[in-house]
Amino acid sequence: MRVTAVLVAYNRRELLRESLEALAAQSRPVDRLVVVDNASDDDSAAVAAELLEHWGERGRLIQLTENTGGAGGFATGIAAAVAEECIDWVWVMDDDTVPGTDALAGALDAHAKYRETGQDDLAVMGSRVVWTDGEDHPMNTPKAKIRAGATERERAAAAGGMEIRSISFVSAFLRADRVRDLGLPIADYFLWNDDFEYSARLLRGARGIYVPGSVVTHKTAKRGSSDQDPGPRFFFEVRNKLWVFRESPALSGWEKLLYSAATARRWFRTFRASSDRAQLRDCLRRGWRDGWRTKPRPTRQVLRDTGVPVDVMVAVDRLSKLEER
Structure with a gap:
């Protein structure tokens, strides 16, 4: 399994530094890293450029000229990730998400256990998200999928997880082939519910699990629910x-x-x-x-003239057409 991490940044340079350092310290190394800077007016882009130097060709910084919100940033980064055919999973997060050392290893271990129990129809995985006190963050704690079948529940449990119907973008793992089949997040949402809509779209007719063995810290100002x-x-x-x-x-x-x-x-x-x-x-x-x-405008229309690089815009255009079907 080859994994590209996509991190969307906006005006939180110190948290961005902490998140990027945590990604570099994964016990199972990340194969690629894409950082999308949403036209920050602090030094976020400079921090990202500095920390991406040691990634060499495995790292990429995309600096947008307009703030496209979390939805636009993730659509851009995911398009850049899946444009590489060798990538199997896209791991998405914001700049206030700090992955534990074994966050990636834990998710891939759960996927391997899931495959051992039957068809590899896993489309989405979600990490356990805690706050700075180590307790589950109520904003990002998923609920079990309603009306899940017995086999679905058993397979999720065998992988050490729980079956889900949606997940937040605070450390979500998206199957690259599923993205290539169904398209991108809808950039016109700007923020809120873009992750709910997109993960639910990827999971309709497919399977997803919550993975407690993959832990990240969501460093929001307060520990509160949505x-x-x-x-x-x-x-x-x-x-x-x-x-x-x-x-x-x-x-x-x-x-x-x-x-x-x-x-x-x-x-x-x-x-x-x-x-x-x-x-x-x-x-x-x-x-x-x-x-x-x-109704939402097509993602390719929203992202046009926002600084998305030409090669990524080609991928956005192709994947946005799938979203419009």
Whole structure:
């Protein structure tokens, strides 16, 4: 198995340094590394360039001229990764994710155990994500897949994991061939729900597991769940979730109903915990309007003229056509 790590950076130079040093220290070395700098205005690009020097041809820095959000950054980096036909897995993370020494080794060990139990239909793996206190991070702790069959649960358990239906981009392993078949994350999401939509799309008709033996630290400012007060970002939560339910093939009909109910409960908790409900109401109004009246633009259109290198843009164009089918 050959693995390319894709790290998206934006204005967190010190955390970026820590993350890149952790990637370089993996007990099972990463085969390739792509760092996408989302037009940072600190020294993130310089930090990445410095630490990529020892990677030689195995490392690549892509400096975008516009901030395309996490969604655009991951679409760019994943396109660059899978353009190399020899790559089997793409390991994605943000610049505030610090992998443990055995994070990659743990994931690949789980994959090997999974293959021993039957067909190699594994499309996605997710690491155990902890906060700085070593406890599970509630923002990135997945739930078991609803209505998973007995065989699916048994195979996941035999690999030391748990069957999943979606995963966050905080240390997710994406099967490169599956990406080549189904396309890229939708860059127009900008942030929030891009990882939910994309991982659910890759996992529809395929298998995914949560791997506790692969551990990373998500160094957010606070240890909180996704329903805590998001401030102005709540606009993206509302608009993008409606885009998922209306436009994406990631979920079946019954799943859309189930996730819609869960979303309503989460929004209620968000409002209840907020100290600025007027701002959230404005985000809800605008997000609801745009979520119903618009749909995501093609990823190739969003990333055009944002500094994506020509060879990567060729891959984006090809993979974006799959997303548009």
